[in-house]
Amino acid sequence: MILRYTMLERAIHWLSALTYMYVLATGLAFYSPHLYWVAAILGGGPTSRFWHPWIALIFVATVVWMLRTWLADMRITDSDRAWGRAMDRYVRNEDQDLPPIDRFNLGQKYFFWTMLSAAVVLLATGAAMWFPALLPLGVRPVVILVHVAAALITVGAFIIHVYMGTAVVRGGFSSIIRGEVSPAWARTHHRLWYHRVTGK
Amino acid sequence: MSTSTLRVQAISGHSGAAPGAGTQRGERVAKLIDTTTCIGCKACEVACLEWNDLPFRDTFFDNTYQTMPETAWNYWNLIQFREHTNADGTLQWLMRKDQCMHCAEPGCLMACPADGAIVQYQNGIVDFQQEYCIGCQYCVAGCPFNIPKFNPATKKMFKCTLCTDRVSQGLEPACIKACPTGCLHFGAKEDMTALAESRAAQLRQHGGHKNAGVYDPAGVGGASVMYVLHDVTNPEAYGGLPKNPRVPLSVKLWKGPLKWLGNLAMVGGLLGVTLHYLRFGPKHVDEKERV
Numbered sequence: 001m002i003l004r005y006t007m008l009e010r011a012i013h014w015l016s017a018l019t020y021m022y023v024l025a026t027g028l029a030f031y032s033p034h035l036y037w038v039a040a041i042l043g044g045g046p047t048s049r050f051w052h053p054w055i056a057l058i059f060v061a062t063v064v065w066m067l068r069t070w071l072a073d074m075r076i077t078d079s080d081r082a083w084g085r086a087m088d089r090y091v092r093n094e095d096q097d098l099p100p101i102d103r104f105n106l107g108q109k110y111f112f113w114t115m116l117s118a119a120v121v122l123l124a125t126g127a128a129m130w131f132p133a134l135l136p137l138g139v140r141p142v143v144i145l146v147h148v149a150a151a152l153i154t155v156g157a158f159i160i161h162v163y164m165g166t167a168v169v170r171g172g173f174s175s176i177i178r179g180e181v182s183p184a185w186a187r188t189h190h191r192l193w194y195h196r197v198t199g200k
Numbered sequence: 201m202s203t204s205t206l207r208v209q210a211i212s213g214h215s216g217a218a219p220g221a222g223t224q225r226g227e228r229v230a231k232l233i234d235t236t237t238c239i240g241c242k243a244c245e246v247a248c249l250e251w252n253d254l255p256f257r258d259t260f261f262d263n264t265y266q267t268m269p270e271t272a273w274n275y276w277n278l279i280q281f282r283e284h285t286n287a288d289g290t291l292q293w294l295m296r297k298d299q300c301m302h303c304a305e306p307g308c309l310m311a312c313p314a315d316g317a318i319v320q321y322q323n324g325i326v327d328f329q330q331e332y333c334i335g336c337q338y339c340v341a342g343c344p345f346n347i348p349k350f351n352p353a354t355k356k357m358f359k360c361t362l363c364t365d366r367v368s369q370g371l372e373p374a375c376i377k378a379c380p381t382g383c384l385h386f387g388a389k390e391d392m393t394a395l396a397e398s399r400a401a402q403l404r405q406h407g408g409h410k411n412a413g414v415y416d417p418a419g420v421g422g423a424s425v426m427y428v429l430h431d432v433t434n435p436e437a438y439g440g441l442p443k444n445p446r447v448p449l450s451v452k453l454w455k456g457p458l459k460w461l462g463n464l465a466m467v468g469g470l471l472g473v474t475l476h477y478l479r480f481g482p483k484h485v486d487e488k489e490r491v
Contacts, residue, residue: 045334140341141448
């Protein structure tokens with residue numbers, strides 16, 4: 001077996017996932033009256049409102065940590081671009097002759113950069129929503145609009161991420177839990193990375 | 201609060217018609233503030249604190265007769281004081297009683313995500329229900345008049361209730377009762393509108409205020425608080441009374457099209473990945489592949 005994610009990477013990933021899902025659930029409760037019951041389950045409206053920004057700060061911290069740790073792996077390279085041109089075949093599971101890629105594929109990289117940029121926007125607008133009285137009158141509602149729009153974009157990215165990592169790419173889920181993948185898995189999905197870490 | 205459901209329509213053993221039966225008075229109430237007869241005595245500020253059992257708090261001296269720069273979570277009624285220089289160079293003291301306008305289309309209510317935290321009664325009063333308030337302050341973003349205020353200790357929002365507890369008992373709001381000049385009026389919205397218009401006409405014809413008029417902003421569907429202003433073309437001069445207040449467009453977008461777009465995208469996303477799985481399924485790793 002090949003180590004794909006260190007213990008620390010796995011721990012941070014799951015801290016990120018749990019904190020994201022908490023702010024997603026409470027955020028959805030504030031987003032739609034039809035989902036307000038979610039807040040009731042999570043301890044009530046005031047409790048959800050109180051913890052939402054604090055838990056969000058932890059989420060942003062995990063994203064910053066990921067940026068620091070994975071920056072080199074997340075740069076989009078020429079092999080990614082070649083892979084990206086064949087992405088329609090990847091979507092159809094015609095994986096035989098896809099261009100080889102390194103540790104992450106272009107979809108994962110897009111996911112990372114989308115979440116990172118959204119996190120920056122959500123942090124800035126969220127901080128403003130935390131203390132709306134400090135903002136000029138006309139700016140206050142615009143800030144909420146941007147916050148909601150950015151959050152919706154992360155929801156789309158999150159759905160695809162979870163779906164790909166659990167249902168489609170079998171072995172991906174166990175790799176982020178136990179950290180290891182089989183050599184065949186690494187060869188199939190991340191050939192350049194496989195060559196790099198095994199020296200084969 | 202409306203007591204119209206308890207209006208007597210028929211009485212047993214009574215000669216003649218029931219008194220008041222068939223009368224069709226509008227249920228909407230309104231407060232009329234005539235800024236031209238306000239002397240800035242602040243009796244309404246004190247009456248508001250006393251009736252609503254709010255503590256007296258530190259005032260803030262800002263080189264003006266105003267008590268503090270803006271209303272606070274425990275100070276719902278504030279005389280905005282401005283020294284205004286007219287076009288002909290003369291000085292005018294403008295005093296405006298500032299409080300919740302009780303809009304017919306309340307931006308606070310539209311923006312609020314908490315079930316039951318803001319209600320609008322049929323009589324037009326918009327009231328915050330603190331037990332359901334979650335303290336998100338979205339109402340602050342929805343309000344074009346900068347009225348809802350946050351209590352950081354209880355994390356609840358507060359504002360003028362239009363003394364809904366008094367109005368429900370047939371009494372006028374406390375500020376009205378305290379006003380010594382009679383510049384504050386309270387009654388049916390249509391009566392207050394008629395009174396305001398006649399006063400504005402009087403000011404135009406005999407008071408030398410050619411631009412006198414009634415401030416009842418159409419952008420928020422009208423309000424249950426109205427002003428008579430010396431110069432209705434320049435409401436900003438009265439301490440930040442917006443010329444054409446409306447529920448912010450971004451609030452309407454956020455609560456309207458964006459909500460539907462977002463719902464569609466989220467449901468579409470879930471549906472999309474489900475269909476993808478049914479069509480293509482999982483990827484296979486060839487364990488026997490030679491390197």
